[in-house]
Amino acid sequence: MTVVPWEGLPERVTIYEVGPRDGLQNEKAIVPVADKAEFIARLVAAGLRTVEATSLVHPKWVPQLADAEDLLAVLPRAEGVRLPVLVPNERGLDRALASGISEIAVFGSATETFARRNLNRTVAESLEMFAPVVARARENGLWVRAYVSMCFGDPWEGDVPVERVVAVATRLMDLGCDELSLGDTIGVGTPGHVTALIGALIEAGVGVDRLAVHFHDTYGQALSNTLAALRAGVTTVDASAGGLGGCPYAESATGNLATEDLVWMLDGLGVETGVDLPALVETSRWMAGRLGRPSPSRVVQALSRGGPRT
Amino acid sequence: MTVVPWEGLPERVTIYEVGPRDGLQNEKAIVPVADKAEFIARLVAAGLRTVEATSLVHPKWVPQLADAEDLLAVLPRAEGVRLPVLVPNERGLDRALASGISEIAVFGSATETFARRNLNRTVAESLEMFAPVVARARENGLWVRAYVSMCFGDPWEGDVPVERVVAVATRLMDLGCDELSLGDTIGVGTPGHVTALIGALIEAGVGVDRLAVHFHDTYGQALSNTLAALRAGVTTVDASAGGLGGCPYAESATGNLATEDLVWMLDGLGVETGVDLPALVETSRWMAGRLGRPSPSRVVQALSRGGPRT
Numbered sequence: 001m002t003v004v005p006w007e008g009l010p011e012r013v014t015i016y017e018v019g020p021r022d023g024l025q026n027e028k029a030i031v032p033v034a035d036k037a038e039f040i041a042r043l044v045a046a047g048l049r050t051v052e053a054t055s056l057v058h059p060k061w062v063p064q065l066a067d068a069e070d071l072l073a074v075l076p077r078a079e080g081v082r083l084p085v086l087v088p089n090e091r092g093l094d095r096a097l098a099s100g101i102s103e104i105a106v107f108g109s110a111t112e113t114f115a116r117r118n119l120n121r122t123v124a125e126s127l128e129m130f131a132p133v134v135a136r137a138r139e140n141g142l143w144v145r146a147y148v149s150m151c152f153g154d155p156w157e158g159d160v161p162v163e164r165v166v167a168v169a170t171r172l173m174d175l176g177c178d179e180l181s182l183g184d185t186i187g188v189g190t191p192g193h194v195t196a197l198i199g200a201l202i203e204a205g206v207g208v209d210r211l212a213v214h215f216h217d218t219y220g221q222a223l224s225n226t227l228a229a230l231r232a233g234v235t236t237v238d239a240s241a242g243g244l245g246g247c248p249y250a251e252s253a254t255g256n257l258a259t260e261d262l263v264w265m266l267d268g269l270g271v272e273t274g275v276d277l278p279a280l281v282e283t284s285r286w287m288a289g290r291l292g293r294p295s296p297s298r299v300v301q302a303l304s305r306g307g308p309r310t
Numbered sequence: 311m312t313v314v315p316w317e318g319l320p321e322r323v324t325i326y327e328v329g330p331r332d333g334l335q336n337e338k339a340i341v342p343v344a345d346k347a348e349f350i351a352r353l354v355a356a357g358l359r360t361v362e363a364t365s366l367v368h369p370k371w372v373p374q375l376a377d378a379e380d381l382l383a384v385l386p387r388a389e390g391v392r393l394p395v396l397v398p399n400e401r402g403l404d405r406a407l408a409s410g411i412s413e414i415a416v417f418g419s420a421t422e423t424f425a426r427r428n429l430n431r432t433v434a435e436s437l438e439m440f441a442p443v444v445a446r447a448r449e450n451g452l453w454v455r456a457y458v459s460m461c462f463g464d465p466w467e468g469d470v471p472v473e474r475v476v477a478v479a480t481r482l483m484d485l486g487c488d489e490l491s492l493g494d495t496i497g498v499g500t501p502g503h504v505t506a507l508i509g510a511l512i513e514a515g516v517g518v519d520r521l522a523v524h525f526h527d528t529y530g531q532a533l534s535n536t537l538a539a540l541r542a543g544v545t546t547v548d549a550s551a552g553g554l555g556g557c558p559y560a561e562s563a564t565g566n567l568a569t570e571d572l573v574w575m576l577d578g579l580g581v582e583t584g585v586d587l588p589a590l591v592e593t594s595r596w597m598a599g600r601l602g603r604p605s606p607s608r609v610v611q612a613l614s615r616g617g618p619r620t
Contacts, residue, residue, distance in 0.1 A: 006505055
């Protein structure tokens with residue numbers, strides 16, 4: 001691979017790996033705890049230093065992650081490795097604290113329809129619900145990320161105004177969250193919109209070092225939107241090993257930006273990620289074998305066919 | 311869709327549609343001439359003003375396009391619509407002239423190995439072969455495009471130095487070609503490399519208005535590389551309706567950048583293309599039905615599942 005930097009990009013990017021949680025949560029066939037633990041261990045060994053491990057939602061809602069405590073009990077903790085866990089409410093926080101977790105994530109929405117459908121609350125009510133979760137998490141010394149979903153478009157409401165996202169995002173930061181992950185949940189955003197949203201958040205006082213982006217590739221836009229976000233100063237990018245997860249509508253459709261496709265671009269741009277791409281690809285191929293179907297990641301597919309590595 | 315421009319992009323982009331030629335040429339099942347003609351007519355009706363129609367290579371090499379003259383005989387010609395045809399050599403040019411074609415394309419290589427495998431010649435010999443083709447085409451008033459394949463990486467040679475591409479490209483321009491299409495045939499390039507190559511060509515005296523880019527999505531990089539090319543001043547982008555064509559290694563793998571995914575990004579950026587996206591998507595769905603498998607375009611898939619259009 002010819003490595004050529006591009007002006008305006010950061011020297012280093014933190015990849016926030018979401019495969020084990022966001023990637024697996026929609027899988028119907030239950031992945032055994034041992035495989036989940038091995039998946040996470042292999043991702044960490046491949047150089048990913050932040051891996052969202054699981055979710056402490058009620059087991060009824062996400063059967064795949066009903067084994068969260070069992071998984072957390074066997075995950076090795078290592079210096080410099082963060083294994084955040086999704087926490088939906090105070091009950092989830094209780095479970096997180098009981099499990100000895102150091103980092104949590106809450107999951108909000110920029111739109112009323114998605115808040116109603118996903119959280120059974122208005123946006124304002126969901127923020128009220130998060131307030132004591134975030135406060136108590138911080139009292140206990142936890143690091144807190146907040147996801148904001150539907151930041152660009154919403155399947156029921158259409159275009160999502162930048163001001164709406166800014167209002168929700170700044171409120172979450174006011175609650176005490178450490179990091180905001182801006183989600184293009186349905187994948188409709190384009191680079192100018194990405195840049196505008198990040199610019200508006202910076203103008204509203206949210207430090208760009210506290211922003212992450214979470215793109216879905218449903219319309220093929222995830223990587224170019226990531227490039228725009230990096231140009232706008234963002235240095236944390238969510239991605240899913242092997243492109244796991246995402247679209248509930250079509251089994252083979254990709255949802256999350258594949259970590260491998262992101263790393264390929266960043267390697268070519270000379271942006272450090274600390275990720276060993278061949279080890280990551282092997283990990284995704286292994287998990288694809290466990291799930292019984294090929295990875296939707298283009299890089300995993302290309303390298304699996306014997307395509308050039310470098 | 312929220313439309314937000316991004317600094318440094320052109321106001322308008324010309325899409326050079328390659329689906330009927332580059333897209334179909336690897337299809338094993340022969341598409342009837344009437345379907346090919348309808349495909350091209352529908353692409354033109356959807357607003358694509360440059361559609362590469364077919365190839366005048368020896369029928370033995372590309373059986374799918376062995377019907378080139380029959381197709382050219384039935385294609386309607388319209389003011390403002392260009393239907394270039396690939397011409398490999400003087401014999402192909404004879405056929406082009408006999409068919410009343412106004413635009414042709416020749417297909418060169420930046421690397422020796424690909425020149426040997428694809429053209430059975432050295433790079434220097436292939437340029438000698440093109441010289442009389444281009445000269446005679448221009449004497450007859452034809453517009454001439456030159457493809458340069460393997461501009462970023464080569465499966466046998468690895469990294470392709472920028473200087474090698476510049477040498478071949480400037481020689482092709484010296485022969486009298488009107489436009490150069492820079493091909494990332496195996497899809498390994500990244501945005502910094504794209505920018506560097508375009509910059510080197512401009513420095514070597516090739517006007518950026520005479521450059522086009524031709525990206526393959528084998529490693530998921532096609533759209534972000536396109537974004538980098540647009541930032542570098544390129545205004546002509548090759549794409550294939552429905553993402554048709556490309557990889558000979560895996561049937562379902564995408565090869566060419568899908569025109570729909572490109573148009574989605576450009577629509578969101580407020581960059582004019584003249585393309586009616588819903589009409590284009592319908593065309594690609596129709597052709598996918600003819601070919602008996604779904605389009606690999608993410609946008610075609612998303613809209614086919616009922617995803618938001620705007």
